[in-house]
Amino acid sequence: MFDYETLRLIWWLFIGVVGIAFAITEGFDFGTGTLLPFVGKTDVERRIILNTVGATWEGNQVWLILLGGAIFAIWPPVYATLFSGLYVAMLLVLFSLFFRPVGFDYRSKLEDTRWRSAWDWALFLGGTLPPLLLGVLVGNLLLGLPFHLDRDLRAFYDGSFWALLSPFALLCGVGGVLLTSFHGALFLKWRSEGVVHARSIKAISILGPALLAVLAVITFWTFAGIDRPELTAMAGTAAPSNPLHKTVIANGTGWWAHFTGHPWMLLAPLAGFGGFSLAWLLGKGRSRMAAFWASSLGITGIALTVGFGLFPFLLISSTDPGSSLTLWDASSSYATLSLTFWITVIFLPIVLLYTRWVYKIIWGSVTESTVLEDSHTLY
Template identity: 80%
Template sequence: MFDYETIRVIWWLFIGVVGIAFALTEGFDFGVSTLLPFIGRNDIERRVIINTVGATWEGNQVWLILLGGAVFAIWPAVYATLFSGLYAAMLLVLFSLFFRPAGFDYRSKIEDPTWRNTWDWCLFLGGTLPPVLLGVLVGNLILGLPFHLDQDLRTFYDGTFLGLLSPFALLCGVTGLLLTTFHGALFLKWRSEGTIHHRSILAVELLGPLLLTALLAATLWVFFGLERPEITQMAAGDAPSNPLRKTVVAAGTGWFQHFMAYPWMWLAPAAGFVGLFAAWLLGKGESRGAAFWFSSLGIAGIALTVGFGLFPFLLISSTAPGSSLTLWDASSSHTTLLWAFWITVVFLPIVLLYTRFVYKVIWGSVTEETVLNDSHTLY
């Protein structure tokens, strides 16, 4: 039904959608955890904050597992390069995520202030470290990673963990943290009342300008300070995957020129800035749902900006540009992509409908009375 070239593009879109879904849903989970010790001033307030995401955080985190599984199945060369070359960084992300299930499940088991306060800070770490580390990863995807392929298509990583911590990558890490915290503050404002609601508004008011400033700095750095490689020759789009069958120059057109060549791409960064600015303006007032949805638009716009800017690259090699991986030469076989496509077409709508049903059932403000009246089943 679909030729090899078309199904590769479809899967690029599918995986982009999964990545955006993870950023939107797990993003506010991370943000709520980051804000937990600061907006919650006592035990009952912190229990209210935790229970705004208590019924859905596990399901939201599955998007990350789905994203990893999709990359493994569809772009095995990308998966192998990332998870072998960035082994230490990936383990650090994984270990930081361990704080979350333990914190949610054990925090309220014992009525001891020291016990609960310790787990509150564990939840803070579990919500703060992942967006920073994932932001650093995105920064390195934009800059390029030091790896090369030999003639047998084996990947060799040429860098170190500390080499990932460049100034630009760290700026992306800070931006990632501000983005999830801002998104989480809007979600917490939407699902809370009283004191927590008003403190969330103050958090939105403070975080908005910091986020927009960091995002503007990163955007200007990318568009006017970074070059992107350019493919000068490659095999036909329907050829079997072999990254070494193309010619790449390290310094091609910059990001600005790339977007100017495809003017419709400017819709993505425009959506990012307009969405987040509108979310900040609305979030400072009494708007709840509208502010959160504008924040979601902003996050989607940022993700699309990165995807459009890298296209058709999936992983750029900073040391051997010819080894860079693209969606044309790093995908699984045509048969694998087709089977995975039909499985996704059948089951992804079911997942989305079930997710919508869950949010509809549990939706509503979480208050101190809600927690006190159901103290045995809630966190």
């Protein structure tokens, strides 16, 4: 059986995999929602777009629920700090997600132009606000959040919602929207024909360079302009969790030095930029599947860049560096990590195999004739 230190590291990897799965699958869902009013000009075209994700969007969204549940079970202090301090932001994400099931289910119930147009814009909001707000969250994870722990390990958030909207965090939010829109355009190109397919290619040619430019600015800003704390002393990687049993200095070696000190970590940003660049080049051409998977590689690379850059921190405190949470001192007990590990080992492969089977069954292009022939069960 694994020791406490190894289990903590394994769960860091597990939750990273869940986060990447959410970003890839729900990413193209969000992107199709953002592009819906622009790529689809007529009612039939918009129905084609909706039905490219109609059979899978609910399942993809479960990855977000799984991610939240995993953080709650494995890193309770992280969950408590995030969901209390960022309560307003989390509620905005939740409320914006409400538009999606209602929009999908009720949009085509009435053959009224104003009714359907209203739900189309609701789906646009449901696809645009979550990646915007989640991008802002990632930006604040890199900057650090204003919180501290008292002697009883109670977390106190020292900031406000408006303080989260710094220029860097907002730029990360814009990057999140561009990422999902680009990923969604590649997915639409893969699963559509005709005018929707052509407009998706046009969107790819515009969104690709914009995404790469924004990511380049974010990366340079992070490496050159953001201080990274440094862990100088701690109780031990296998010690009982207590975030206050460590010493952290606010200004460490910096993000660039952190990556160059572990050169293999540089593979992550290279995969991110390389994947998106290849996806843009292939997406402008005739490639469908390869372009989408290149974009998925890009998302994986960006996610790993954030994870490697923060490691071993999970939440950085900008006001009290000693209260920062790491995977070594913010995890649940050994018994909890062990039990949930075996549950995950059994059920996660089943979920992945079932998901693969679902995509295989429903795969294929959605065309105008498809939606016109089935107006009752299709969106």
